[in-house]
Each structure stands twice: as structure tokens, then as C-alpha cells.
Amino acid sequence: MPELPEVEVTRRSFGTAIAGARIHAVTLGKPLRWPLGIAPQALEGRVVQQVDRRGKYLRLWLDQGMVLLHLGMSGSLRFDQELGPAGKHDHFDLLTDKGHLRLHDPRRFGAVVYVTGEDDPLARKLLDGLGMEPLDPASFVWERFAAGLQASRTPIKQVLMGGKLVVGVGNIYASEVLFLARIHPETPARDVSPRKAKQLFAVISEVLAQAVEQGGTTLRDFSNAHGMPGHFQLQAHVYGRGDLPCTSCGRPIRLLRQGQRSTYYCAHCQK
Numbered sequence: 001m002p003e004l005p006e007v008e009v010t011r012r013s014f015g016t017a018i019a020g021a022r023i024h025a026v027t028l029g030k031p032l033r034w035p036l037g038i039a040p041q042a043l044e045g046r047v048v049q050q051v052d053r054r055g056k057y058l059r060l061w062l063d064q065g066m067v068l069l070h071l072g073m074s075g076s077l078r079f080d081q082e083l084g085p086a087g088k089h090d091h092f093d094l095l096t097d098k099g100h101l102r103l104h105d106p107r108r109f110g111a112v113v114y115v116t117g118e119d120d121p122l123a124r125k126l127l128d129g130l131g132m133e134p135l136d137p138a139s140f141v142w143e144r145f146a147a148g149l150q151a152s153r154t155p156i157k158q159v160l161m162g163g164k165l166v167v168g169v170g171n172i173y174a175s176e177v178l179f180l181a182r183i184h185p186e187t188p189a190r191d192v193s194p195r196k197a198k199q200l201f202a203v204i205s206e207v208l209a210q211a212v213e214q215g216g217t218t219l220r221d222f223s224n225a226h227g228m229p230g231h232f233q234l235q236a237h238v239y240g241r242g243d244l245p246c247t248s249c250g251r252p253i254r255l256l257r258q259g260q261r262s263t264y265y266c267a268h269c270q271k
Helices: 004-018 123-128 142-150 158-163 171-180 194-213
Strands: 025-029 046-053 057-062 067-069 074-078 088-098 099-105 111-115 254-258 261-265
Touching: 004 057, 004 074, 004 099, 004 194, 025 171, 046 074, 067 123, 074 171, 099 142, 111 123, 158 171, 171 261
Parallel strands: none
Antiparallel strands: 025 088, 046 057, 057 067, 067 111, 074 099, 088 099, 254 261
């Protein structure tokens, strides 16, 4: 599943190129999670002003309204001068005078929705409950992070993945940051010591920034808008390394299930 680094990598790979583009046509494939919310032809003639990100949503700001894009479980975007005919897993095509943007999503858990702006009820429903942005120092504040941990008895890994305290720390990166902070993934959030909480706060931003620089993580089919895969998986300390030696102590990495997700950790290093 594309996580925050993959979404940010995607944004960077086409956001500047599409800025200022005038929309010529919009074509929809099979239905996604929600309807577009506007007739596709009503977007013709509008101009893409910029592309930014909130959590794992990409926001295409238009001169009138905004399009929210979510990659779901298996989605990816492509942007080029010409992408050819759409295939059966291509569900949204945006043709502009600067290129062709396409959403490819085999599992169809992604979303493309039009909203009138940030105050649109649907936009507020999707975005208002999102937590702090770990790649934005103005948003990611230690005091709020510490208070959020102290307020929860939920296991720390699930707090990180919940998205209400901090966005974008999905399954892969939650395992990685907890290893680096030496925190057992089942530790109740409120029981994380102040010292380890401070370390966790620091490594969240560091790991996600490193993942962005590495082009994200490609386990199956993620690639950026130009078809390039990510390489962060090559430097993972624990994720996907079950039974392999810990990079710190040499003992085998263990696997457990939390909320139907795989958690990788070192029982010796993370206590």
C-alpha cells in the first residue's frame, strides 16, 4: 500500500510539470471508492494551479475547485505527454495541454473526488481529522506528540498507524521507526518512556524523509509518475526481514500480527 513517502514521491514526480496545465478532457473507468462528484466534462477548460499533499491525499488545486486523489491499496499515477489507450485497471484520465495524468488501480480502493475547496463538507470529512504532518516542522510538534502518546493505552504501533496523531506512518515505516527508537511494538503508548518518545519523534521525520529521498518503497508494483521504482526497502532494518539477523544485535528478527498487519521487530533490542 502506498504510504506517505510514496505519495510524496509521486507528487514531486509530476506536480511541477502539471502546474499551469489546462484540462482538455477527463475520462473515467470503472467506479472507484467514491464518485467523482461532478460531470467529467465540467472540468474541461479549468487550470491546474498546483499539486500539494495532505496526509496520503494529493490535492490538485484548480482555478475553480480542487480534485482529491488517493492511491488506495494498489494505486499509482503516471504522467507523460501520451500514455496510450487506457487498460482495464486505469480508472481516471486527465488530459491537459502539458501532458496526460492517469490513475492505475487494480484493486480499486483508490479515490478521485472533486470538491469546491477546503471548506467543502466532503473535503472537511476526509481531511479535518488527519494528524500532524511529519515532514513539516511547523506541523510536527513535540508537545502535541508527547501529549497524544500519554492520552492513549493503545499499542504504540497502532497509534502511529492510526493517522490521528501523526499521518503517514504506515505499516512499513512504523516497524522501522520503532526499531530505531528501541520500542516494542506492543507497548501501550502511554508507557513509552519520555526518552524513547523523544527518540521516536526524531526518527519518524528522519525515516520518512530518507524514504522520500530513496524514491519510496517498492515491494510489489509501486513506482512514481514516470514509472521509476523506489529503493528504501533495500535499507530496511526490520521490515520484511523475518528470521534474518538483526542489524544491531544479530538475533533473528521476529514477526507478529497486529490488527491483521505484519509487524517486524527485534525482541532483544526493542523492550
